[in-house]
Ligand SMILES: Cc1cc2nc3c(=O)[nH]c(=O)nc-3n(C[C@H](O)[C@H](O)[C@H](O)COP(=O)(O)OP(=O)(O)OC[C@H]3O[C@@H](n4cnc5c(N)ncnc54)[C@H](O)[C@@H]3O)c2cc1C
């Protein structure tokens with residue numbers, strides 16, 4: 001079976017982001033960009049399914065500016081077979097991404113699509129669920145375990161009170177949680193090999209999708225700053241301050 | 250303009266995050282509440298008591314048990330024509346179901362709102378809460394999840410809304426519930442607790458989390474953890490506080506052996522009072538803590554338990 005893995009290029013999770021002084025957004029000029037951490041987990045899971053003989057081909061898809069090709073190369077170095085870049089300068093929101101992915105899925109006919117549960121830039125946590133809806137497929141979100149058995153896939157999900165296991169009829173959409181696996185580092189030979197793997201480039205119009213955003217960002221502000229408080233010298237002082245000063249216990 | 254709020258509940262009633270979602274919906278106009286599931290009569294009675302709810306709709310159907318995404322979304326889409334806004338709390342269920350509803354309605358969802366500006370405009374955190382974005386939706390209908398920590402929940406009692414049956418149409422059978430492994434705890438839920446005590450990698454192992462128990466008992470606190478503590482298997486996943494775990498804003502948050510990574514701060518920095526216990530005085534957590542104690546937690550926790558016991 002074929003697996004599709006959408007991978008997003010985001011500001012690296014180690015970067016301390018800053019709000020632009022004019023309030024128009026986040027400062028991204030000159031900032032280190034990486035693959036969304038949840039998408040690394042998605043690629044890893046797909047590669048493991050291929051290593052187990054469940055999957056036969058892995059296609060990595062990224063959407064956005066031309067540099068998203070680098071994110072696809074990372075996926076190829078981890079073990080994906082080929083890439084698709086949907087190139088656009090439009091601010092892509094989950095609805096547009098889901099529509100573009102649906103158009104690609106209609107052509108590629110994968111049995112499983114594995115996405116990250118959340119992009120760490122927009123923190124929407126929506127694209128996988130929306131893609132499943134548009135395709136009319138089942139969905140297994142926030143997965144911490146995935147087992148393919150014949151015509152179905154069993155997904156253990158991280159939910160508020162613990163874990164929930166569901167069985168999904170294939171084809172299905174899965175989104176990854178942190179504890180699904182630990183993504184591998186690409187080895188140097190695999191990085192070299194990835195350079196020769198093909199990446200097809202297309203535009204949203206080629207897929208018949210209008211990617212215009214539905215949400216307009218009016219402004220971005222800094223969250224209220226917490227100021228560092230005081231150091232206390234002992235547990236007794238801490239308890240006394242929590243009682244008499246902060247009045248929270 | 251009428252909003253529909255998908256409620257979550259358990260044997261003890263309507264969950265607090267859902268009551269926060271009702272509070273957010275009240276800022277938009279009339280509020281109807283949906284109670285969906287199998288054998289949910291008692292929950293519907295409780296929903297009818299929520300102040301500010303004008304009507305409760307009940308969808309009682311075995312296919313809706315566990316609120317699996319596919320049937321629950323189908324139900325909400327069928328009900329959508331009567332509503333301008335469809336809301337749920339930003340919980341595992343809300344996040345699973347509402348984007349599916351939005352896509353079926355050709356709407357871009359507005360995830361995890363922290364404030365309502367007007368019927369089209371909302372404030373939501375981005376980049377782990379390092380930016381607050383004010384966004385305006387051009388969609389005719391809004392599909393919204395609500396950051397519970399940002400809205401004071403409505404009370405559990407005080408109202409008396411009429412209860413009506415929602416018509417349940419065709420339910421897609423794409424997925425099946427297999428099992429749930431839910432941890433049973435006498436403690437309050439993380440997102441509802443007035444006091445939260447979280448342990449990090451500094452706790453060293455799961456056994457050491459017992460050092461937190463007597464303090465949590467004394468303060469009626471929920472126990473949480475950093476991702477590092479969960480990944481290392483000290484405590485189960487549902488303890489995780491942070492950007493990609495639970496968002497909490499209690500009156501008192503105590504971080505023990507937690508360094509204070511941005512992803513952790515994202516989940517707790519709106520707490521009223523923050524206490525940090527860490528042996529490294531340079532730990533970033535001290536930059537957001539109201540009270541910082543530089544100490545070895547293996548001394549500090551027993552002392553804290555004893556001090557609270559004493560007075
Ligand atoms: C995509 C992504 C999502 C993430 N989401 C989350 C999230 O939701 N929540 C989250 O928490 N993290 C999250 N993280 C991880 C985050 O970046 C940090 O790695 C994590 O929060 C660190 O946990 P920690 O503070 O317990 O561990 P460490 O950073 O290792 O800190 C341990 C602290 O304990 C102190 N300590 C050690 N021994 C003692 C002692 N005896 N007494 C007192 N103090 C002691 C040390 O001084 C240190 O400050 C995420 C990361 C990524 C990439």
Ligand SMILES: Nc1ncnc2c1ncn2[C@@H]1O[C@H](COP(=O)(O)O)[C@@H](O)[C@H]1O
Pocket residue numbers: 006007008009036038039061062063064092094097114115116117118119120122123124125126127128
């Ligand atoms: N521009 C994009 N290109 C490729 N994949 C994306 C893109 N945006 C979102 N995704 C996928 O959707 C997941 C969830 O993103 P979000 O719904 O924005 O939080 C990500 O982890 C990716 O797998």
